[in-house]
Amino acid sequence: MMQPLEFQHVCKKLGRNPILEDVTLSVHAGEVVGIVGTNGSGKTTLLRLATGLVYPDKGHVYVGGKKIxxxxxxxxxxxxxxxxxxxxFLPQYSGLKNLTLLASIRGKISQETVVSTMRKMGLDPSNKKAVQKYSLGMRQRLAIAQAIMENPDVLLLDEPTNGLDEQGVEIFSTVIQEQVQRGAAILMVSHHKEEIDKYxxxxxxxxxxxxxPKR
Incomplete structure (x- = not known):
C-alpha cells in the first residue's frame, strides 16, 4: 500500500556533484520523520524533490500515491x-494579502480559514504592515501558516523553528500535534537535537x- 510520501531509490546530482544516491524512504500518515545531517549533505534537496521543485535523476518520488x-x-x-x-512572499503586501493570494491559486479554502490560520500562529490578520517589515520570527510564523492552511496530506519542514521566540515554539508544538492527529505525513529537517527528539x-x-536510521 502506497504511503502519503515515498522516495524509491532516488538519485540526484547538482551539476556534476552527486547529492543523493539510492535514497528510499516512506513517511506514513500521522507520522513525523526527522532528517539530520551536516550542512550540504542534501537534506533540503530531499524536501525539494517532494515538492516537485526539482526531480530525481534516477528513482521515483510519490506523493499521495502519484509519481511526480x-x-x-x-x-x-x-x-x-x-x-x-x-x-x-510578496514583500510589499501584508501577511493576510500574501496568504489570500496563495489560497486563491487552488481555491480550496475560504478567507475565513486564512484568517483563522494566521490567528492560530499568533499573527494579527488586520495588521497592514508589509511583510518586508516583518521580523524573522513573524516571517517564520507566516511561512508555517502558509504551509498548514490548506490541511495538506504531506508537510515538509526545513528548520521550522528558525527565528521563533519561546511563544512561537509553543505554538508550533501545538500545530505539529494537530497535524499528526489529523493524519498528515510530516518530514522534518532540523539541526536541533532536542527538536528532533521531541517531535x-x-x-x-x-x-x-x-x-x-539513527534510531
Whole structure:
C-alpha cells in the first residue's frame, strides 16, 4: 500500500556533484520523520524533490500515491505544505494579502480559514504592515501558516523553528500535534537535537549521500 510520501531509490546530482544516491524512504500518515545531517549533505534537496521543485535523476518520488515527474503533461503534488529555506512572499503586501493570494491559486479554502490560520500562529490578520517589515520570527510564523492552511496530506519542514521566540515554539508544538492527529505525513529537517527528539517518531541521518536510521 502506497504511503502519503515515498522516495524509491532516488538519485540526484547538482551539476556534476552527486547529492543523493539510492535514497528510499516512506513517511506514513500521522507520522513525523526527522532528517539530520551536516550542512550540504542534501537534506533540503530531499524536501525539494517532494515538492516537485526539482526531480530525481534516477528513482521515483510519490506523493499521495502519484509519481511526480516533469513536462507539459507532468504531475506536480497537489496536497503538500512546505517551509523550505527562506520563505518567499510578496514583500510589499501584508501577511493576510500574501496568504489570500496563495489560497486563491487552488481555491480550496475560504478567507475565513486564512484568517483563522494566521490567528492560530499568533499573527494579527488586520495588521497592514508589509511583510518586508516583518521580523524573522513573524516571517517564520507566516511561512508555517502558509504551509498548514490548506490541511495538506504531506508537510515538509526545513528548520521550522528558525527565528521563533519561546511563544512561537509553543505554538508550533501545538500545530505539529494537530497535524499528526489529523493524519498528515510530516518530514522534518532540523539541526536541533532536542527538536528532533521531541517531535519525530523515526530519525534518519543523511550522510555519504544516503539515509541511515539513527534510531
Amino acid at each position: 515527474y516533469p513536462g507539459l503533461l507532468g504531475v506536480l503534488p497537489t496536497s503538500v505544505g512546505a517551509v523550505i529555506e527562506t520563505p518567499s 519525530c517518531d523515526r530519525v534518519f541521518r543523511l550522510e555519504n549521500r544516503t539515509l541511515k
